[in-house]
Amino acid sequence: MGFPGDMLSRPGLRSQRHGRVEDDAPTPPGREAPGFRWIPIRSLAERHRPRILAHLLALGEADRYLRFGHAATDAQVGRYVDGIDFSRDEVFGVFNRRLELIAIAHLAYMATTPSAEFGVSVLPKARGRGYGARLFDHAVLHARNRGVDTLIVHALSENTAMLRIARSAGATIERAGTDSEARLKLPPDDLVSHVGAAVEDGAAEIDYRLKAQARRLDGLLDAIADVKAMIGSTTGRSAVD
Numbered sequence: 001m002g003f004p005g006d007m008l009s010r011p012g013l014r015s016q017r018h019g020r021v022e023d024d025a026p027t028p029p030g031r032e033a034p035g036f037r038w039i040p041i042r043s044l045a046e047r048h049r050p051r052i053l054a055h056l057l058a059l060g061e062a063d064r065y066l067r068f069g070h071a072a073t074d075a076q077v078g079r080y081v082d083g084i085d086f087s088r089d090e091v092f093g094v095f096n097r098r099l100e101l102i103a104i105a106h107l108a109y110m111a112t113t114p115s116a117e118f119g120v121s122v123l124p125k126a127r128g129r130g131y132g133a134r135l136f137d138h139a140v141l142h143a144r145n146r147g148v149d150t151l152i153v154h155a156l157s158e159n160t161a162m163l164r165i166a167r168s169a170g171a172t173i174e175r176a177g178t179d180s181e182a183r184l185k186l187p188p189d190d191l192v193s194h195v196g197a198a199v200e201d202g203a204a205e206i207d208y209r210l211k212a213q214a215r216r217l218d219g220l221l222d223a224i225a226d227v228k229a230m231i232g233s234t235t236g237r238s239a240v241d
């Protein structure tokens with residue numbers, strides 16, 4: 001059985017989950033964040049390859065095992081990232097306020113059947129906040145809009161979180177020893193799926209630009225503070241006078 005991103009292979013519908021991309025403080029297991037939260041999910045492109053690589057290399061051995069079906073070495077992860085075909089597949093990402101790529105999903109479209117394979121990873125510090133499930137829902141929407149009728153996830157049978165995401169979306173799970181395959185039948189695309197994807201993509205793009213501007217502003221304020229401190233030290237006056 002192949003795993004999403006395995007070099008031998010290529011990489012539903014539930015109620016919408018929403019989340020806010022917060023600081024990196026780990027969320028205690030089982031704690032549900034209160035209230036309505038929206039998670040901005042961006043479509044990634046060729047230029048994001050280095051950041052995708054950095055995200056995957058940040059995964060420890062156990063996570064790489066869960067993600068790729070084997071404890072992929074850095075070189076194997078590098079080959080996987082080099083092999084992503086952005087003209088065929090879709091890759092989605094969640095950025096935090098520091099514009100770090102904290103979650104990624106790879107939706108690989110099959111050439112011969114109207115199906116696609118889903119693979120996902122969330123950095124350990126960002127887990128348990130619904131990113132994995134939201135990326136799955138987002139992938140479902142995009143897959144439907146491309147005419148896909150079946151979404152497939154290969155996961156280790158021990159991968160409770162991944163199988164839970166697929167099962168809650170309505171997927172059927174077939175277990176074959178240590179490996180499991182989840183299959184989710186997708187409804188055809190419609191106006192709502194197209195408008196929904198367009199709105200999500202547009203809002204995520206705006207969110208990213210706002211974060212980038214906020215970071216530039218932070219940098220500017222830091223530079224001003226440095227200049228003030230320098231002036232203070234040369235004139236003997238306190239920088240905060």
Ligand SMILES: CC(C)(COP(=O)(O)OP(=O)(O)OC[C@H]1O[C@@H](n2cnc3c(N)ncnc32)[C@H](O)[C@@H]1OP(=O)(O)O)[C@@H](O)C(=O)NCCC(=O)NCCS
Nearest residue numbers: 066067119120121122127128129130131132133160161162
């Ligand atoms: C699998 C993975 C993507 C889940 O990401 P996540 O953002 O933490 O998942 P979510 O917060 O959306 O949680 C999804 C569901 O799994 C449950 N869950 C999360 N972590 C869990 C854990 N360690 N054990 C059991 N259930 C868990 C959540 O409670 C939630 O269930 P619910 O909807 O019934 O409440 C993440 O653990 C990961 O990156 N693992 C390493 C790579 C991997 O396994 N990829 C999948 C194979 S392609």
